[in-house]
Amino acid sequence: MTGQINPPNRLLMGPGPINADPRVLRAMSAALVGQYDPVMTGYMAETQELYRQVFRTRNDATLLVDGTSRAGIEAALVSLLEPGDRVLVPIFGRFGYLLQEVAERCGAEVHSIEREWGTVFPVSELEAAIRRVKPKLVAVVHGDTSTTLAQPLDELGAICREHGALLYTDATASLGGNEFAADDWGVDVVTAGLQKCLAGPSGTAPISLSPAAVEVVESRKSIEAGIAAEGAPRSPRRIRSNYFDLGMILDYWGPSRLNHHTEATSALYGARECARILVEEGLDVAVARHELHGRALAAGLQGLGLTLFGDQEHRMNNVVGVFIPEGLDGEAVRRTLLEDFAIEIGTSFGPLHGRIWRVGTMGYNARKDTVLTTLAALEAVLHRAGAKVAPGGGVTAAYEVYA
């Protein structure tokens, strides 16, 4: 007979998922209530209000999509984009390609611009592309974990508005550990996930839509036959997905409580607790914590004699890319770290595969003990693998940052 779930202890210091905050897992183990129980709809309303704070928005349309972070991405794009719509996708890493690909599958006319991995776009380049493409939507990743970098967005909303475009961003990798301000930056739609700085498990995608974005979604509204009242809307421009139809999902979360899916109750309990922990700590305090431990980690990796990857000016606080030393088997090092020290660090994708590791310090794991332990263990493993490392150099450099 298959045994019970009994995972070994792991310190997850990769680009995410990371160890969930134990408070989140405890919240998820609470008993279920019915989907229209006033207790449940109360939890839903509280969750919406908490994520408004996390996204720094007053958007009424702030809620959860039941699925992993890319469920949020697809819900945003398929609900906003109709076949033939022009969309501009600036790509500076793997998840830019994901936005491109999802938009293509929506039938949109996709215009992509690309930067070398390890760099971000100067805002002037984005503005020039918007001027040229005249998109309905600009879809850009905020922090792309594949390269560890974050695209500055603070000026982009105003530029989009000037050119009549909506701005969508995915903040899965960055939210909670890096500054993010949906309303101040003029972001129309933002999506996220829990498995990075929010310290929860993958499986829930918080999303927020500006009134302008809601207007687009509502103009395509169509209610399914099994529950539609006489004369219910049925747009000929119906959204191509039922599951990701944000119009119907908004009706489920809104005052009409019109049934769509059956909300994933345990996941909602977890998502609510993730946001509650972050709001309780204070968003600015949490960002400063990620900045401190990210800086200590980066200094420590350099202190070991390793070279950091990418434009450090635009690196996310919560993940550091570092070149694998010449001649070393990067996967063997990761394996030894996992098997002998129970510490996981990340591999990488595409052009960076085999060239860099990605080491994260985020959410519940953005702590001094996790950073120091990881540096000490990495030094030991590199030393045994025959790499030249500065003895004690990693931990010493990190301590200097903490001093």
Place this chain on the structure above:
Amino acid sequence: MTGQINPPNRLLMGPGPINADPRVLRAMSAALVGQYDPVMTGYMAETQELYRQVFRTRNDATLLVDGTSRAGIEAALVSLLEPGDRVLVPIFGRFGYLLQEVAERCGAEVHSIEREWGTVFPVSELEAAIRRVKPKLVAVVHGDTSTTLAQPLDELGAICREHGALLYTDATASLGGNEFAADDWGVDVVTAGLQKCLAGPSGTAPISLSPAAVEVVESRKSIEAGIAAEGAPRSPRRIRSNYFDLGMILDYWGPSRLNHHTEATSALYGARECARILVEEGLDVAVARHELHGRALAAGLQGLGLTLFGDQEHRMNNVVGVFIPEGLDGEAVRRTLLEDFAIEIGTSFGPLHGRIWRVGTMGYNARKDTVLTTLAALEAVLHRAGAKVAPGGGVTAAYEVYA
């Protein structure tokens, strides 16, 4: 400050979600491991094997879709159906309309046939429709909770095969509490959810695909640019959704472990435990348990003087529809049951709204104590509401079934 998750005690005797088995919630609170940790991929493989047993199939392609049950439905339909494909949807309740609607949004040419709610299709009617429509796919709900009925499927697979059609069914409402045999019945694709007889929370959709269904999916394979190797497949018949692209999801669960989403680890822990509990009890034993308690519940409701809804020959074991007595406010009764007895029973949709309640006894709640308690409480509430009920009639009738 928003307080911690602290739901009140509830006995959920509606059509689902129902109370999760405490073992499932405990499994979900286990610590996370990395998504490519051998422990995690081991749990994934065990989960696949457990669901092969639950679905009674040898399909290699048996896995989880990260989302609620309708995520499984949409993944099946969007992966199988191309724009213009002919699909036959026999509708005998709300969830038939859902299949119709999802298939329409996939761009398929949808041919629906309908039965009055409360009845199911004679197999001859289905065969005649298949002969007429010549569909690529027949998509039919197994048990439709909206009407409490289950469509017999045991002969349908052979008929579909004879006419060159694939057979898809959604067994969310029935699986685990009613006989189901994917391979013996010739079902090509089956989807489910956890929140009914599987005794887990909503949020995960187990799915199984026959080799013939996998062939269709693989013929449309396209790997996203951010992770594709040189020369990776890129079908011009690409599936319209990235999130629900079963070809990519199969690669993630299969030996290549090609990254798609980040698996919802806690949800997987829960799904694995749901199946483990069921397999441990024995599938036949679990079905017999649902049959017994469903029969006791139905007898009890009749013993109270109430009239059952729908063709009882084809009622699912796990949910009973019952007419609201003339002149009674059905919602007020439900409210009193919830507020004063902490028991939830279900309302209904569409043509049955305001006419019937739906009372479930499924999964963890398919027990003698839950059935007797619900009948006693319902009697008390009906009595206080001024309805004519046979005193002790419900509990007595149920006891007779148990005798």
